Amino acid sequence: MNQDELKKAAALAALDYVPDGAIIGVGTGSTVNHFIDGLATIKSRIAGAVSSSEASSARLRAHGIALLALTDIDELPVYVDGADEIDGGFAMIKGGGGALTREKIVAAVARRFVCICDASKRVATLGRFPLPVEVIPMAVRHVARELTALGGRPQLREGFVTDNGNLILDVHDLVISDPQALESTINQITGVVTNGLFARRGADVLLLAAAGGVERLERY
Numbered sequence: 148m149n150q151d152e153l154k155k156a157a158a159l160a161a162l163d164y165v166p167d168g169a170i171i172g173v174g175t176g177s178t179v180n181h182f183i184d185g186l187a188t189i190k191s192r193i194a195g196a197v198s199s200s201e202a203s204s205a206r207l208r209a210h211g212i213a214l215l216a217l218t219d220i221d222e223l224p225v226y227v228d229g230a231d232e233i234d235g236g237f238a239m240i241k242g243g244g245g246a247l248t249r250e251k252i253v254a255a256v257a258r259r260f261v262c263i264c265d266a267s268k269r270v271a272t273l274g275r276f277p278l279p280v281e282v283i284p285m286a287v288r289h290v291a292r293e294l295t296a297l298g299g300r301p302q303l304r305e306g307f308v309t310d311n312g313n314l315i316l317d318v319h320d321l322v323i324s325d326p327q328a329l330e331s332t333i334n335q336i337t338g339v340v341t342n343g344l345f346a347r348r349g350a351d352v353l354l355l356a357a358a359g360g361v362e363r364l365e366r367y
């Protein structure tokens with residue numbers, strides 16, 4: 148199986164975690180696109196979806212899946228999303244697609260975070276994938292200096308604007324020995340909207356696809 152086939156296998160396994168009649172939180176990315184396509188096959192038994200990006204909203208809409216606003220909802224039973232890296236404690240780096248802020252907001256409202264990945268995303272220590280940080284445009288040089296002081300090498304994602312009208316700094320070479328602490332530290336830099344460490348609210352279930360099948364792992 149190639150990587151895209153593995154992503155699809157993980158994504159379709161997540162359909163087992165969709166309760167009847169529920170509103171589902173939906174992430175962003177190529178793995179989630181397979182999940183949305185799968186969700187379309189069972190759309191008659193869900194109430195709709197809350198989306199984390201304009202791209203996922205467009206795909207949900209194209210399938211005729213009802214879109215609901217998070218402002219109208221107090222709780223979601225499940226949020227399904229991919230990751231760029233996930234460690235043994237189910238902390239993740241996300242935001243390769245630049246949707247990290249809305250992803251973190253929708254995930255915060257969900258009782259259960261189901262992470263769908265191909266096996267290449269599993270790592271012992273986070274940080275080989277550059278950490279995305281969403282930044283208010285006027286603060287970009289200030290935030291870049293602060294990230295450099297933390298030991299990182301920030302690079303502006305050229306030609307990219309987030310759904311919120313902000314910029315992304317991709318930060319290379321960070322040593323992420325304590326993901327929760329670093330998540331908080333970076334979020335405290337003035338001008339940062341949020342960063343792609345999902346450690347304080349990590350995944351609850353990991354569906355990890357490899358050649359031998361999809362492994363279903365639950366956080367202790």
Ligand SMILES: O=C(CO)[C@H](O)[C@H](O)COP(=O)(O)O
Pocket residue numbers: 154174175176177178179228229230231240241242243244245246247250
């Ligand atoms: O965080 C994300 C988007 O902001 C994605 O979940 C992450 O980048 C993984 O993407 P893909 O499923 O395409 O490998």
